[in-house]
Amino acid sequence: MSANMDERQLVKDCVKGKPGAQRLLYEQFAKTMLGVCYRYTKSLKDAEDVLQDGFVKILLGIHQYKFEGELGAWIRRIMVNTALNFLKRDRKYRDEMYFNEQPLHPVTNDNPVIILEAKELAELIRQLPPGYQTIFNLHAVEGYTHVEIGQMLGIGDGTSRSQYARARALLISWIEKNSVETKNENYAGK
């Protein structure tokens, strides 16, 4: 309750343009949001660029937040949209953002045990081709439906579905491979 009240006051101060409040808001959400941006990009520098763009949008448009839903969710939504815009705008991503039909990777285990750390898993996601990476992030992590993803990326929902299936299969194969390697390392260590 107190945290909510503090958050409300923080937002009000940000609306008034108080630099201290803006800084506090940034410090409160920057780490999580950089994690979001990191998953969508291929380098930390790009992730920080997205973070910068996103926070500029957030702090200039904070008056649009009407205290409906969580502030973190609102900020995250803006950050994801900023990341998508960045991918569309940046040439090196745009050129690789093709959704070609690649053969499906054979999947042996649909639900592998993820023994990887969050950062390691994020690294694997980032190694996916940009198109796969984006759709996987939007569907598996953010929870958008394929119809919504289709609208966001300007593709059909069927395309989104098939791309996601391929991305998922590829990622599972990498997770399994990584898990085996990690296990072997652990045994070797023992």
Add this chain to the structure above:
Amino acid sequence: MRENDFEKNVQNRMDELQLYPSAEVWPEIERRIRKERKRRWFIFWFLFPALLTGAGATYFLTVANKKPVTSNQDQKQIERSPVEKNKENTLVNDQPEITIISKDSSAIKKEILYAPGTSKDTKQKNTENNKTSPLKNDRPVISFENGNGAKKKVSLIDKAEDQPSLITKKENRNPANTIITEQKPVKEVMKQEDDPVQVITDTTGRSDVQVNETKPVNDTIRVDQVKPVVLTTDSSAVSDKPAPLAKTNKSKWNFGITLITGLSNRAAGVGRGGYSPALSGGPAQLATYSRDRSYNPGLFWETGAYIQSNSKKKTNVSFGLSFSSFATPQPTGSFADSAISADASGFYRSGNSYLYTNRYYYLQVPVMFHWQVNKGKRFPLIWQNGFSPSFLLGSNALIYNSSRNIFYRDKASLNKVQLAFRSGLYSKFGTTSKHPFSAGLFFNYNFAGLQKEYQYDRNHLLSFGVQLMMQLKKN
């Protein structure tokens, strides 16, 4: 289900992902926000007033100046079509009357005399006038309409030498018994109708009256039976009394824009002497004394619009609305990137390594009294004095915290409302031109302190510079 488990696992793991952004990210965000804010301010405080001024100037320079200096009634008449005029200007009377329509009915009443036998050479003059008349009508005719709606056209025939006739004072210029209408409608009517038409003129030679439709002349009415009437669209104006003077659209106010630029600084309060460190004593006080003196002059500018009374007297009053920016740079130490309040995302240490520019933005509503000190009309020298309520719109000014010996931003500690005294001396140039302008010196002093609580002297904004004023509408 199993598929969802995988997604859930990934989601949970990704929610744990937190990365620390590098130190350069926040300063860049802050810089971009400030820049964007400045851009928005610029749009609001420059483009919006510029558009407003432009719209006002366009209105005054085009629409307002095109209005002729005539009465409203005549204005209506001018805007109507000739056909409508014919319908309206035909007076329905039981008795035949001369119909005279004029822009300035009082002038016609003065000029047209109905005086039997007042001039011996009336006939001769009429003849001369008829010769000079462009209509070449040797028998002037007056048309009118009786109660039945039938139009009649009457020749102004002198019954005899001693018979009364319609004459004017300025027969040598215009036909005495005619009223000239606008040339174009008259000619048009004459082309359509071969019959002679009534043409009546006023002595000013202005073309005011159109000619009614004509019919063959059947009746002849003696001039001494004819009763002159001045007809206007307003029936109440049909009277022997002089018509009221025509209204003009001459405004009592001039409209203009102003630009002032110069230097600003912090100054001591009125009536407060210089700070005496000896009386206050102590090295700490000496340190704050030097800090109080460390403000440098900065750029000051102001732009806005004003309206000024258009009195011919030596004194005038003006009201304005303007946006002003004051700057007072001051030396500070290094910046510490640490939020200490909602207003401050960091603070400056005491020192001289950095020159920080405090800026104050005000919306001002100056009320000024202008007094012409010399008698010259070509280059009048005008002294202006007045007051201006000012409202703080924004500021990045640093506040000094003596206990921690740091500077930080705290907008809440600044006075939001100020009252400024203003004075200036200027001269007008191009007074005969369409847009005269003024240039001169300007002085501004804020009575209220900048900070609500300030223990030192220099807490008042002071500025001086040059001012330019351009009049957009001249009456």
